[in-house]
Amino acid sequence: MSGVNEEFLALPLAVLADAALGRARQLGAEYAALRVVSTRSQYLTLRDLAPETAVTSDDVGVSVRVVHDGSWGFAAGLVLTTDEAVRLAERAVAVARVSRPVSSERVVLAAEPTYADRVWSSRYQIDPFTVSDQDKVAALLELTERLKAGDGVDFTTAALQAVRENVFYADSFGTTTTQTRVRVEPSLSATTVDTATGAFESMRTLTPPAAAGWEYVLDQETGLADEVAQMPELLAAKVKAPSVRAxxxxxxxxxxxxxxxxxxxxxxxxxxxxxxxxxxxxxxxxxxxxxxxxxxxxxxxxxxxxxxxxxxxxxxxxxxxxxxxxxxxxxxxxxxxxxxxxxxxxxxxxxxxxxxxxxxxxxxxxxxxxxxxxxxxxxxxxxxxxxxxxxxxxxxxxxxxxxxxxxxxxxxxxxxxxxxxxxxxxxxxxxxxxxxxxxxxxxxxxxxxxxxxxxxxxxxxxxxxxxxxxxxxxxxxxxxxxxxxxxxxxxxxxxxxxxxx
Structure with missing residues (x-):
């Protein structure tokens, strides 16, 4: 799947925008924009085959930004109601008015075409937040077990970051956009210790973060599984390698x-x-x-x-x-x-x-x-x-x-x-x-x-x-x-x- 999150679309987004932008215009704002942002983030880690960290957080809020008499004003809140949207518009204009006497220049915005009722989503197949934590940990654990089984690997860590970001934007020029971005980052690292010399070295997978969903972690083409297979040998050679001559x-x-x-x-x-x-x-x-x-x-x-x-x-x-x-x-x-x-x-x-x-x-x-x-x-x-x-x-x-x-x-x-x-x-x-x-x-x-x-x-x-x-x-x-x-x-x-x- 790939699309704007349905949960987010169910919020009273257009109603909030009408209330905030209308009030900002009444107060004389040259530009006003309302943003509603809902971001879910997750961070999972395993250390030596045991779960260590599992944190999932949500950040939801609304803000109004204005240019009034050539000065920026901004206000943000947590409550998604029309009364709060109006209050934020009034507060943003008040901030701009306070800022005007100390502003050294007037804010001018470059022109941009208007985009009405537009929707966009980054490309992903599986929303990582529809996958259970157990399944995520199981996938990381399988990769970590392969890494840990390598000769000379003494310690391992595995981590997964995932973010789903939803943003609604509406401004007084007539642009209204709704979009979802999903991104993931899997990584594994290994440490080896040379008991004869006391030297140690670490190495991390090179698979980069991606604008993708859970499928990226499972996809063999990302190279994550191949890296896990190669790392023990690379690590063993690294710990015995000579130090560079400057x-x-x-x-x-x-x-x-x-x-x-x-x-x-x-x-x-x-x-x-x-x-x-x-x-x-x-x-x-x-x-x-x-x-x-x-x-x-x-x-x-x-x-x-x-x-x-x-x-x-x-x-x-x-x-x-x-x-x-x-x-x-x-x-x-x-x-x-x-x-x-x-x-x-x-x-x-x-x-x-x-x-x-x-x-x-x-x-x-x-x-x-x-x-x-x-x-x-x-x-x-x-x-x-x-x-x-x-x-x-x-x-x-x-x-x-x-x-x-x-x-x-x-x-x-x-x-x-x-x-x-x-x-x-x-x-x-x-x-x-x-x-x-x-x-x-x-x-x-x-x-x-x-x-x-x-x-x-x-x-x-x-x-x-x-x-x-x-x-x-x-x-x-x-x-x-x-x-x-x-x-x-x-x-x-x-x-x-x-x-x-």
Whole structure:
């Protein structure tokens, strides 16, 4: 099945909208929008074959947001009645009136077509919340038993996150939308201990989160079962692998690692509110300042990056954002040059960029929609080859697989990333694993060193449920398509030696 949740559709959504928007118009609001949000989330974990955590939560609420006399106003509540909708509209206008004397500029919203009575749903077959907890635990337990049975696996964990998000939006321009998004994330990890040396290593599955239902966990094509079969051998080799020698290396970085570098050094760096300094308290601003648009060489000529909210598989994909803007796609970096940003309606109007590209989102009714990261993806080379082709071009280098820890400065410029699996490349061939690897660079040096991008077959669809931003803090989901890519002369640190210093 795939469709808007029937429970949600049974709520008095249109009645609430008429009451709130009508009152906001009476009070002189230039723009008013009502959102009703119902989100169900679940987190299950197993540790060493025993259930450890099982938490299911519901978050339901209603909010009204207005522009009145050029200032934003916002109010949120829990009760889904017309009286409460009217009260929230009045409170939102009152907040805008209080804000007007201290507002340095007037809010203007970029124009957008009207979408009346539209309905949208992400693609899924089985709503994970129609599956019993017993069945979910049984599926995780079966995978964990296979992993635990592997030679050298001493400890295991398994986890499942699932979210079903329903949003009703109506605004004073005439747009009314109802949509459902479902997403799941299964993961397993294993730890081995070398009793002779006391060394230990861990490894996690690479199966990414997906805009899908419970069928994704069961589908053999996701590769989860294959990963579980391969991990014990990979883990046993990793714990005995030599520690890397620090220095400059050519790198072939798999999409399962590179997607996180895209997220941190491109995704956040090209959020226009961060670029313009409207977002600074949470993780800083951006080096990719507005004066660079259209001519700044962000990376090498083989670098092409898009933003979107309309791919079938994207965690950030929607029918319409939380300002009534339809999902779309656009270029952020073309032939290595910065050509676009991620925008909401106010940021797009502020810089006369025309239509917003639909980046507004709030993770609940009680939070104000802010500009959030969309699906940001590095495009593959249509004629590119596989990972083996990239590796064949390296004499002395490292092949990096899987994401792990990261660190990046408040301008999204200086960074350091680690990974899960590191393989030595010698004379065009992978020869064995390494340990304690981290790569360090500036954003521009790194992306300008990219010599080649893999073909479509190398694309990995990574992502996160919990990208953080704003104060009070909010989380949002985003995906990143990433092919494997070849980088020349990147600085490699030995993490054990660095920790010793």
């Amino acid at each position: 220095g400059d290396y050519d790198l072939v970085i798999d999409g399962s690692n590179l997607f996180l570098t895209i997220h941190e050094s491109i995704g956040h760096a090209t959020e226009l509110d961060r670029v313009l300094g409207y977002e600074a308290a949470y993780a800083g601003t951006s080096f990719a300042t507005y004066d660079k648009l259209g001519h700044f060489q962000y990376g090498s000529p083989v670098m092409n990056v898009t933003g979107d909210r309309d791919t079938d598989w994207g965690l950030a994909s929607v029918g319409w954002d939380d300002e009534g803007v339809a999902g779309q796609h656009w270029d952020i970096i073309r032939d290595g040059v910065l050509v676009g940003y991620q925008t909401d309606r106010a940021m797009a109007a502020l810089k006369d960029l025309g239509r917003s590209n639909g980046a507004a989102y709030a993770d609940s009714a009680r939070h104000v929609p802010v500009q959030r990261m969309v699906n940001v993806s590095l495009q593959p080379d249509p004629d590119g080859g596989g990972v083996e082709d990239l590796v064949s071009r390296v004499e002395d280098g490292i092949y990096i697989v899987g994401d792990n820890s990261w660190s990046i400065d408040m301008q999204r410029y200086n960074f350091q990333f680690t990974g899960q699996r590191f393989f030595k490349i010698d004379q065009g061939a992978v020869t064995g694993q390494l340990r304690d690897v981290a790569y360090q660079a500036t954003t521009t040096d790194f992306w300008r060193s990219m010599e080649a991008v893999g073909g479509p077959e190398t694309v990995y669809r990574g992502g996160t449920f919990n990208c953080g931003k704003a104060q009070p803090g909010q989380v949002s989901p985003a995906s990143h398509g990433s092919p494997a890519a070849l980088f020349r002369g990147v600085r490699i640190l030995n993490t054990v030696q660095e920790a010793g210093h």
